[in-house]
Amino acid sequence: MKVYKFGGASINNIDRIKNTANIINNHKSDKLLVVISAMGKTTNALEKVVEAFFDNRQEDALKLFEQIKESHLNVLKYLVTINWQEAENKLKDFFTEIEWMLHDKPVRSFDYYYDQVVCCGELFSTCLVSQYLLEQKVKVTWVDVRDIIRTDDNFRDAAIDWALTEKKIHEIIQPLFDEYDVVITQGFIGSTDENESTTLGREGSDYSAAIFANLLSAESVTIWKDVDAVMNADPKEYKEATIIPALSFSEVIEMAYYGAQVIHPKTIKPLQNKNIPLYVKSFLDPSLPGTSISSAVPKNLPPIIVQKKNQVLIRFKSKDYSFVEDKPVEQLHELYSNLKIKPNLSQNTAISLLCSFDDHPEKIEKLAGEAAEIFDVEVEKNLTLLTIRHYDEDTIEKMTNGKKTVLEQKTEETVQVLMR
Ligand code: ASP
Ligand code: MG
Numbered sequence: 001m002k003v004y005k006f007g008g009a010s011i012n013n014i015d016r017i018k019n020t021a022n023i024i025n026n027h028k029s030d031k032l033l034v035v036i037s038a039m040g041k042t043t044n045a046l047e048k049v050v051e052a053f054f055d056n057r058q059e060d061a062l063k064l065f066e067q068i069k070e071s072h073l074n075v076l077k078y079l080v081t082i083n084w085q086e087a088e089n090k091l092k093d094f095f096t097e098i099e100w101m102l103h104d105k106p107v108r109s110f111d112y113y114y115d116q117v118v119c120c121g122e123l124f125s126t127c128l129v130s131q132y133l134l135e136q137k138v139k140v141t142w143v144d145v146r147d148i149i150r151t152d153d154n155f156r157d158a159a160i161d162w163a164l165t166e167k168k169i170h171e172i173i174q175p176l177f178d179e180y181d182v183v184i185t186q187g188f189i190g191s192t193d194e195n196e197s198t199t200l201g202r203e204g205s206d207y208s209a210a211i212f213a214n215l216l217s218a219e220s221v222t223i224w225k226d227v228d229a230v231m232n233a234d235p236k237e238y239k240e241a242t243i244i245p246a247l248s249f250s251e252v253i254e255m256a257y258y259g260a261q262v263i264h265p266k267t268i269k270p271l272q273n274k275n276i277p278l279y280v281k282s283f284l285d286p287s288l289p290g291t292s293i294s295s296a297v298p299k300n301l302p303p304i305i306v307q308k309k310n311q312v313l314i315r316f317k318s319k320d321y322s323f324v325e326d327k328p329v330e331q332l333h334e335l336y337s338n339l340k341i342k343p344n345l346s347q348n349t350a351i352s353l354l355c356s357f358d359d360h361p362e363k364i365e366k367l368a369g370e371a372a373e374i375f376d377v378e379v380e381k382n383l384t385l386l387t388i389r390h391y392d393e394d395t396i397e398k399m400t401n402g403k404k405t406v407l408e409q410k411t412e413e414t415v416q417v418l419m420r
Contacts, residue, residue: 001177002027003221005035005187005209010224010283011125012040014078021132023224023286028138028181030219033173033212035187036129037205038121039075042068043188046118053102053117054110061102069095072124080131087131094123111155112196115189119146119197122186122205130184140182148172149190149211151198158190158198160211165190169215185212206264210278214270221276223263224283230262230291233305238399241305244291246298249278251389258387258414259308259344268293304389305399308344310359311383313406313418314368316375317352324353328374335370339363344385345416347407354407356385356418380406386417 004024011017024034038046045068052061072091080087098120106113123144130142148168151158176183187205190198200207206223213221229243247255249272256265263280271278272295281290316332318324332353336342341363343355352375357364359381368377383406386399396415403419410416 001031001033001216001218003033003035003209003213003216003218005205005221005223006037006129006283007205007223007225008037008040008042008125009226011036011129014075016283017075017079017129017132020224020283021129021136021138023283024133024182025136025138026286031177032182033216033218034129034182034184035205035209035212036122036126036184037187039072039125039128042121042125043118043202046121047114049102050110050114050117054106054113056105058102062099065095065098065102068121068124072128075128076131079128080135082135083131087127090127091124094120094127109155115155115158115197115199118199119186119189122189126184126186133182133184138182139180140184141176141180143173143176143183143185145186145189145208146191146195146197148185149208151190151192151200153192153194153196153198155196156199157201158192160190160200162215164193165211166215169212173212173216201264201266203264204266206267207270210267210270213276214274217274218276220279221271222279222281224281224286226282226284227280228282228285228288228290230280230293232302234307237307238305242302244301244304245289246296247291247293247301248297249293249295251297251301251304252293254389254414255304255306258306258389258416259385260304260306263293301390303391303395305395306387306389308358308385308387310381311344311356311385311418312359312364313354313356313380313383314364314371315352315354315378315380316371317378319374319376321351323350324348329353331374332371335367339367341367345407345409345418347409356383356407380420382420384419386419388415389413391415 006020010020049061049064076087130140133140150161150164187208188199209221231241232244233241235241249268253268255262278293279290282288343357346355368379371377405417406420407418
């Protein structure tokens with residue numbers, strides 16, 4: 001049994017859905033648990049629906065939702081020829097559920113409504129893909145993942161109840177493979193024991209795939225993407241970017257930590273715990289080898305380059321030229337945790353503390369304002385944080401050329417440069 005995950009880009013139009021279905025069809029003899037995200041940018045569009053609803057702009061919310069409905073019905077019309085009625089009924093049941101809610105007034109938290117509405121993107125997309133596969137005579141079944149993945153009620157960032165989820169997977173999912181070659185289900189979503197929908201955080205479908213793989217002891221997980229493989233840098237920013245054929249789990253965690261948008265960071269641990277390899281492959285050209293990620297540590301990795309733009313440097317200086325002591329630093333950390341903000345880089349000098357953050361303007365303003373009671377505060381915006389793993393001088397030179405270094409930190413494996 002293998003787990004496949006397809007993201008929004010792999011199903012964002014009819015040709016791509018057919019392409020995805022072909023990949024599944026070509027590998028069905030492996031027995032596949034397939035986790036799929038919402039089509040294209042549907043999740044973003046659904047976020048707009050919830051925002052309008054929560055703002056008491058009910059008409060806007062319904063109108064925006066109407067567009068999402070239509071685009072899915074339109075895909076269905078051209079994709080499915082035989083059993084379209086059955087698929088349409090199923091979609092319409094989901095539509096009704098959401099519209100019923102949108103006709104109410106919001107009385108619970110934003111995050112609660114977010115999850116009740118946004119979860120439908122994955123329900124729609126999986127419905128379309130599985131219906132198409134059915135027409136291709138694949139022995140496929142569709143599962144509502146909310147009957148399987150049990151979470152707490154921390155909406156928008158729900159935590160998995162592993163014991164209950166494991167039980168459901170063994171009771172419900174495993175026996176399906178006696179009858180079917182392919183089980184299609186949704187990434188990103190789950191449900192509480194009160195049957196409320198939950199989501200696992202944006203881009204969470206990778207994580208869903210890892211949960212299934214772990215609890216089914218799958219042979220492997222393949223994440224199908226619109227890139228040839230994991231690259232050592234963003235090819236749009238760095239012309240000499242190359243593909244990396246193999247990576248270790250810990251390297252991927254490091255890359256994610258420094259801001260590389262390879263794979264959802266929560267994905268790795270469930271796989272590492274059971275030593276299940278993860279393949280990143282191109283859905284545009286499945287014949288390419290892609291990248292394999294496992295516990296084996298490859299030798300001679302190229303320099304891996306991650307750039308985070310829109311960084312803000314805050315200089316916290318002691319007000320009276322005394323050394324920066326533990327107490328004010330503790331207060332500062334309290335501010336961080338209240339504002340849910342974390343520095344990406346920080347460095348002490350005798351009388352000041354320099355920290356670089358992602359620029360969330362409201363949070364930064366609050367932080368600077370409140371910290372001004374403890375320190376003299378200076379804020380500098382529009383910086384870039386460059387991280388190079390497995391660096392060499394040549395690459396540092398190339399990447400910092402023409403920039404002014406504001407702060408630099410080096411360990412044996414990693415260099416970080418904050419640049420102007
Ligand atoms: N559809 C969700 C999102 O766009 C989950 C995912 O794509 O992994 O965040
Ligand atoms: Mg996605």
